[in-house]
Amino acid sequence: EIVLTQSPGTLSLSPGERATLSCRASQSGSSSYLAWYQQKPGQSPRLLIYGASSRATGIPDRFSGSGSGTDFTLTISRLEPEDFAVYYCQQYGTSPQTFGQGTKVEIK
Amino acid sequence: EVQLVESGGGLVQPGGSLRLSCVVSGFTFSNYAMSWVRQAPGKGLECVSDITGSGNNRYYADSVKGRFTISRDNSKNTLYLQMNSLRAEDTAVYYCAKRSGGYLGAIDFWGQGTLVTVSS
Numbered sequence: 430e431i432v433l434t435q436s437p438g439t440l441s442l443s444p445g446e447r448a449t450l451s452c453r454a455s456q457s458g459s460s461s462y463l464a465w466y467q468q469k470p471g472q473s474p475r476l477l478i479y480g481a482s483s484r485a486t487g488i489p490d491r492f493s494g495s496g497s498g499t500d501f502t503l504t505i506s507r508l509e510p511e512d513f514a515v516y517y518c519q520q521y522g523t524s525p526q527t528f529g530q531g532t533k534v535e536i537k
Numbered sequence: 538e539v540q541l542v543e544s545g546g547g548l549v550q551p552g553g554s555l556r557l558s559c560v561v562s563g564f565t566f567s568n569y570a571m572s573w574v575r576q577a578p579g580k581g582l583e584c585v586s587d588i589t590g591s592g593n594n595r596y597y598a599d600s601v602k603g604r605f606t607i608s609r610d611n612s613k614n615t616l617y618l619q620m621n622s623l624r625a626e627d628t629a630v631y632y633c634a635k636r637s638g639g640y641l642g643a644i645d646f647w648g649q650g651t652l653v654t655v656s657s
Binding site for chain 1 (some may be wrong): 584
């Protein structure tokens, strides 16, 4: 199974700052099958990015995804108050689909 | 509007059984793969089972293989998860999730989740 390792575990930033989240895969699969999700307390996850770099419907353009092979990045260009949450990466091209352990973006 | 509504969670003793259901609307159910994803309290996400749109292919995480069974009734727009021989470590919120393709795909819609608590 492909293991996804996210870093850092927690990111402490202020509104307006840039957030850079990393996701590293234990083996190279298809870059077309990497997604990012946002989860706020008490809510279900929400799809942000699929195919490593395509924004899901309704996702603001301050969210962007990049990367290929085993290294992927989610960037939030300018943090809005509603962006403070936990973010998960997921690979869905190889069974079992797997998730990273999450990165918490908290207010500094 | 896509909707996924889970039911069937609750408190069960170790060794017991539960059947989760997920009724969907707003899309052609048989065209899409579906998943059950769980989240233990304070923990991350784990996919426990997938099923293709036709129902012909199923996947189970090692942690539930032999104990859980995923199924779907495309005529009723309903996804199921039969959970037997439940253990304390199965305690989690279980999400019904729609994949964006018939076989693979990111999870583009999630249900609100149903809590399963395994405790004596």
